Amino acid sequence: MTDAEISLLRLCAWCKDLPNDSAFLNTKDLGSLLLTKLLYYSRNGQSIRLTDNGRELLQSIGYVYEKDNTVRSVGTRLTKRLNTSNLMLFFFGGKTDVFCSSVPDRNSPLSFLPSFALRREKNKNPLGTARFNGMLYTKNTARAVYYITEENDGLYPEAERNTFTMNILTGGRKSAAAFTGDKSLERIIEYSARKTTNSRALPVLTGIRRLDCPVTFFPLSQAGARQMRIISVRDHRRIIAENILKAKYKPPEKNYYDAAEKILIGIDMDIPRMETAAEYGVHIFLLDWQVNAVKEILRGKRAVLHPLTTETAEEMLRLPSELYVKETKPYITEKGEFLSAPI
Incomplete structure (x- = not known):
């Protein structure tokens, strides 16, 4: 097995569900993991999940993830989970560490801490009702990242700002907010201009003016990845x-x-x-x-x-023309052994 296959397997275990229609899934790695029955398509056809064999293989090399005992077939929770997973696949394609379970220190590489990692902690949820999908960290900036879709609930800017600016989430960095959710920048802004519920929340495009912090809009595309690299x-x-x-x-x-x-x-x-x-x-x-x-x-x-x-x-900015440096190399265990998928 390759490093890339193990990383994708870990990501599926970490997220519980990966959207099967994501443009950021490596089809070659995915096909290999499906063929060896380490991953499988969910019954609803919307997501890819980890098999028991996949979980056991990860445990055998030191990666332990809790089993998701509640398989969600429909609903807003599944939708948000898949949106967050798609966002993580986007970051995963570059050099972002998407396996953060806590706020990284200032010397860590570019990192993404998903909101679900904080919500899963027993008796400890600093996020409350905050709607951001996770925090993207550079050395100097902590960005709350929001996944905006055509159907969105808008924004309570003061409540969101009070949450993502907390020092326990920024780690002493400057606060910022970022909005994405589609491969088209125009559509993201279009969705941000309206909300689809009758709540008192403001449309995102109105609410961002009250966040009192730098704001970014970026598409989920290669162009968006280059944009994020530039502003980093x-x-x-x-x-x-x-x-x-x-x-x-x-x-x-x-x-x-x-x-x-x-x-x-x-x-x-x-x-x-x-x-x-x-x-x-x-x-x-x-x-x-x-x-x-x-x-x-x-x-x-x-x-x-x-x-x-x-x-x-x-x-x-003297950035290299190559956005991603793709390496396909075998996964080697701590004992110096190659890893093969179970047959």
Whole structure:
């Protein structure tokens, strides 16, 4: 068996259910695990689950996961579980550690702590009724990540902010929020502009203005993965602004600009920040595929949009052109032995 197969097996055990229609499932690894009966399709046809053989194999190499005794075939809980799993598959495809069960320290690699990991702790649930699907950690930022779909309940911004800014969740990092849920940025923003319940919650696009923290919108796609990699670079806004303006660069006088001359780097898709700058006039630099979505939001406002190719932004930040480095190597146990699937 390969490292990739074991990792996918672990992820299925960790999430309980993986969406079988996820664009981020490695079909080769999945096919191998289904063939060896370590994974199986659930009866409802929506998800992939771990078999008893799969659980026993993981236990034999030191990975112990509780068995999910309640198989959910329908309902909002299953939907949220599958949404979170799809989000984790998205991060899993890169170099993000998705197996966090607690807040990582500041020296840890890029990490994602799913909300279910905190909710599963007995007699200890700091999340309360918070709706974010998990926390994405870089060295300096802790982002609450929300999975927004066409049917969403909106946002209670103050309650959400009070939860994801708690030090026990940030680990001393700066707080931020991120919103995703579709491969199309335009659709995510469209869904965020409305809610489908009669609760007192605000539509997401309205609620984010009350979060009082940096905000990001990103699609679940390769373009979105590149966007997230770009904004994970420390001081990416300043570096890109310096590359654009060169000798003319001067630091901004207002915090809603990234350079003098009313320049804003909007690759993070911080909509409230862009709207604030547009009240005073602004030149916003975006990735070319983001322009149409922002154009609709800022229509009629004092904003001029300037497209950058993703490749150009990556070159400015000296990022490699390869997004993922895929390695297919055998899994080796602690005893130095190769691992074979049971027959």
